[in-house]
Amino acid sequence: MSFKNTLEFAKQLDAQDKLSQYRNEFHFPQVNGKDVIYFTGNSLGLQPKRSQKYVDEVMKDWRELAVEGHFYADKPWWDYHERLAEGLGKVVGAKPEEVTVMNTLTVNLHLLMVSFYRPSEKRFKIICEEKAFPSDQYMLQSQARFHGFDPSKAIVEVKKRDGEHAWYTEDILQTIEEVGDELALVLMGGVNYYNGQVLDMEAITKAGKAQGAFVGWDLAHGAGNIELKLHDWDADFGAWCSYKYMNSGPGNASGVFVHERHLGKEDIPRFEGWWGTKKETRFLMKPEFDPTETADAWQLSNPPILSLAPYLASLEIFDEVGMGTLIEKRDKIVAYLEFVLHEIDKEVDSTFEIITPEARGCQLSVFLHGEGRSLFDYLMKNGVITDWREPNVIRLAPAPLYCSYEDMYNFGQILKQGILTK
Known part of the structure; x- marks a missing residue:
């Protein structure tokens, strides 16, 4: 044009x-x-x-029903988060059961690292991009130290070429191949916060998995902005904040993707809490963790309903458009x-x-x-x-x-x- x-x-x-x-x-x-x-x-x-209407609904139910709002509100609180799964699945290219909403972005990345960063003496390295968003850098460094590794040796940064402002996909793929069987995890920002570059997530995911590593994506700048196909790309996990392109409000709840092949497993390493148990047994207060067969198994506590309300309102717009x-x-x-x-x-x-x-x-x-x-x-x-x-x-x-x-x-x-x- x-x-x-x-x-x-x-x-x-x-x-x-x-x-x-x-x-x-x-x-x-x-x-x-x-x-x-x-x-x-x-x-x-x-x-x-329209966010105000959704928040007002929760406030009204809290005022008029108090604790009974968990089960008798028009949108009961105990399964409120499930209303976001289908819409979020469309936004990030996932099945509804592969998506949940909980906590905030860096918290969720730490929780996902419990499941998907399992270093051994030989396979312990993490690949990320040069000058990743500071929170990701701190998270990766602290995870390496937590597992007893020197971050300077465990974390491999893919650098831009001299004089260039963007990364070349072939440089990322070459780095993955060079690290080889020492590679435990590829975790990068799918859309770089500084230069706005969208990485070739499909190719990078395929290369990382070919080396036997887990692959995850920080999609803070991706969700609601670009086409994502997390399920089809075969990524192991992903997480994103909801307050940027998703318009859910400052500091609001984070979305999480876990590929279906990791769902329904009782033996996967994971920090667990009662909201990750099956709905049918959750209120029996059993001492044994009985994981739900969706990404909700990574939830720890009951979700913050007042935060989810504007997120649900925004997803309604995304679904319309x-x-x-x-x-x-x-x-x-x-x-x-x-x-x-x-x-x-x-x-x-x-x-x-x-x-x-x-x-x-x-x-x-x-x-x-x-x-x-x-x-x-x-x-x-x-x-x-x-x-x-x-x-x-x-x-x-x-x-x-x-x-x-x-x-x-x-x-x-x-x-x-x-x-x-x-």
Whole structure:
């Protein structure tokens, strides 16, 4: 498609957008009396308006039923989490029984490591990407130490090539082959938080498993953003937060995937709690753990219902829209944003370098050569909510559920003005 950097053209794109009405489903912060241009759905998604209704339902049931809400609420609390499984399965490419919701992301990765990092004297190494999200780095280092290994020897980081901003799939596959039978686990971010790159999860999973290792994915920036096929790719496990592209609210509950071949096993290493037992026997308070035959077996305690309510509301939107339609708009609006950036670059005495490769989701990470933090501050003061990463990178994530093409055009004009008036 041939784009134009004009307000009229942007409005034409919005008029043709099948998802345009969903913008009205979300609350926007305001700056200077206007809705902001919101580029940080990769950190915290906007609040769906229907979330309030779902939370109010729980509050009403708590008020009127108290403890009886576990069984007699309109959506009983004791199986509330099960209502999320089918919708989440569609989002991450899994069977409903392979998905559950519990805790928060790093907590869940630690719990999953109990099952899927089983190092021996020879097979103990973990492959991850260079400069993974800090929480993943800390988690992997502490897990290595917990098992008695030196993290500097146990953790193998796949580095970018000199002068490159993205990883090459062949470098990751080569590293997996080189580590060989010393490899216990491949655990990487499926979508890199810094440059927005989507890794070839299918190829990497296949290579890791060919070496006899477990393979898992941190999908914090993947769930609700890109097409995932966790079951078909044969990944052993995955986990993601729900508050970024999934719009469930700050710090909200994390989703977990465990492949069906690991389900229903009583002998799998796992930290266990009573909510992981079968529903039929859970309230018999038996001393023996009787695992449910789904990913719920990894649950420890009864889920936080007030957290799950807005997550369920958001999943209702995803189910209405479908990931295919979402991805179609995502690709178009990100391409238009890229076009606008290049057009503005021609008009100002600056150089924008997009470091996000073609394998991408919603996010464009942009080096603002010749610019500094003052430009970011200008954007924020003028109603563009974006994200700054040192030394001079802004991350722009136009979430297709609520961002418009007019937003992309207006952002370009504000960006140009910020550079020209510095």
